[in-house]
Amino acid sequence: MIGAKIRQMRQARGMSLSELAEEASVAKSYLSAIERNLQTNPSILFVEKISMVLDVSVDILIRKDANIDSQPLDSEWLQIFRDARDSGVPKERLEECLAFYKWRDQQS
Template sequence: MIGERIRSLRIERNLSLSELAERADIAKSYLSAIERNIQHNPSIQVIEKLANVFELPIQQLLPDETINAFGELDSEWLQLAKEAADSGISKEEFSQFLEYQKWRLQQPK
């Protein structure tokens, strides 16, 4: 899981939870929830911030099922991203859509 990867990398690099949160400019409580797998689906922006601190490609923080044997996103994900970009959707619009979907799934039925 992504939280376990982040925790492992943080410890490997001798960073405290506070240090990593500060360097990535994310809330310490949110980072803690990710590491403890309470927050299972952090936004791509958060993953990108953490990857930048660790100086790693984003793919190395993503769950295994989204990554192929070469450490790259699988072809389905790449195709979906390409279709979104080709349709004229900006990264911000796509991010907003994802946030809306997360919110919608949490609403009572």
């Protein structure tokens, strides 16, 4: 379960197994074993390292009932959100933009 979530999120971000392992400072072979469900009980430290690189909460990775969108955000979308956050754009402003685009699409 956790391995499949990690693989899905890694691939959605366009990362290779090697890239994720290197950025998280974990062994590539161990990460591979987790993704293939050969190892099913990773340490919390491992999960924390992976979650930081994937930019998700530990909760998303470890809970069985935590949903992952069928199409997780790719690296470009994540960067757009980070840029907006770093530029000081409040969440409310993004929500207003989304509401406008939804409204505009309904008008067409």
